[in-house]
Structures are given as C-alpha cells and as structure tokens.
Amino acid sequence: MIGGMRYTPCRAVIAVCVIAAILLFVGASSHVTDLLSHGLHPYDWAPGWLNLYWSSLALFDALAAVFLIRGKRRGIDLACVIMATDLAANWYAVYGIQHSSLADQPGLQRLTVFAALVLGTGMGVVDVFAILPRRLAELARYGIDGKASLLRRHGDSRLGHRQTPAPLATLHG
Numbered sequence: 001m002i003g004g005m006r007y008t009p010c011r012a013v014i015a016v017c018v019i020a021a022i023l024l025f026v027g028a029s030s031h032v033t034d035l036l037s038h039g040l041h042p043y044d045w046a047p048g049w050l051n052l053y054w055s056s057l058a059l060f061d062a063l064a065a066v067f068l069i070r071g072k073r074r075g076i077d078l079a080c081v082i083m084a085t086d087l088a089a090n091w092y093a094v095y096g097i098q099h100s101s102l103a104d105q106p107g108l109q110r111l112t113v114f115a116a117l118v119l120g121t122g123m124g125v126v127d128v129f130a131i132l133p134r135r136l137a138e139l140a141r142y143g144i145d146g147k148a149s150l151l152r153r154h155g156d157s158r159l160g161h162r163q164t165p166a167p168l169a170t171l172h173g
C-alpha cells in the first residue's frame with residue numbers, strides 16, 4: 001500500500017492535507033476557546049496533566065495546520081503525533097475516567113475517524129512534499145514530455161537502450 005501512495009495524484013494528497021489543516025484549525029480554536037473561558041484546567045473531572053495536554057493543543061494544532069498549508073512534511077508528521085496522542089488521551093478519559101463508551105461519545109467518534117484519516121495519510125505518504133517540488137522543477141527544466149523524452153532524443157544509456165547518435169548537423173543546426 002505504501003508504494004501505491006507514491007502514485008496518488010497530487011490533487012488528492014493536497015485535498016486531504018487541506019481538509020486536515022481545516023479540521024486542525026477547528027480543534028485549535030476549540031482549545032483556545034477553552035483556554036480563554038476556563039484557563040489551563042478547563043475540565044474539572046480530568047487530571048491536571050490531561051488538562052495541560054489538551055490546553056497545549058491550542059498551539060500544536062495550529063502549528064500543524066500551518067505546516068500542512070505551507071506544504072511542509074513536518075506538518076503531517078506533527079499531525080500524526082498529535083492525533084495519536086490526542087486519541088489515546090481521549091480514549092483514556094472516556095474509558096478510564098468517565099467509564100463511558102464510544103457509542104455514548106459522538107466527539108470521540110469524530111476524533112477517531114479524523115485520526116484514522118490523518119494517520120492513514122501520514123503512514124502512506126512517501127514524502128509527497130518533496131515529490132511535488134521535484135516534479136515541478138523537472139517540468140520547468142525538461143518540459144511537459146519529461147526527462148525521458150529528452151534522454152531518448154540524445155541516446156542516453158540510462159534508458160536501457162542505445163540509439164544511434166544524431167548527425168552533428170542536426171544537433172547544432
């Protein structure tokens with residue numbers, strides 16, 4: 001599956017990254033709202049470390065979203081770390097502290113689906129953020145036909161076959 005992601009159209013990867021960035025901004029705004037209205041400990045029922053973690057997501061969610069929008073690989077990496085730890089923290093809060101279930105928590109259901117999207121994208125991305133600029137540079141340098149067509153015209157051995165070189169007059173004329 002990972003090899004198949006290399007051939008995923010850039011439009012699809014960009015669309016997923018934009019959706020993830022938007023949803024990370026939604027999460028950041030939710031955490032900022034909690035910070036402004038309740039301070040660093042917005043949830044009385046949760047331990048202090050969990051409150052501090054969720055409050056820190058006001059910064060980290062926004063940072064990951066900005067990196068994603070700017071096309072930085074660290075954006076998807078940070079989003080994966082955030083989603084894995086946030087999902088673990090929320091599952092712990094629901095099952096370990098509130099003694100509830102997934103069926104009773106629509107917020108946890110949405111978070112689980114979003115985490116699956118982010119983690120699935122993050123584990124499948126073969127450095128798309130490096131592939132896209134390289135491809136654009138290749139298009140600018142070699143044109144729409146690409147490098148293989150240029151190499152074919154000049155009989156390059158990297159293509160696995162040799163062509164007879166063109167006469168000198170056609171190369172310079």
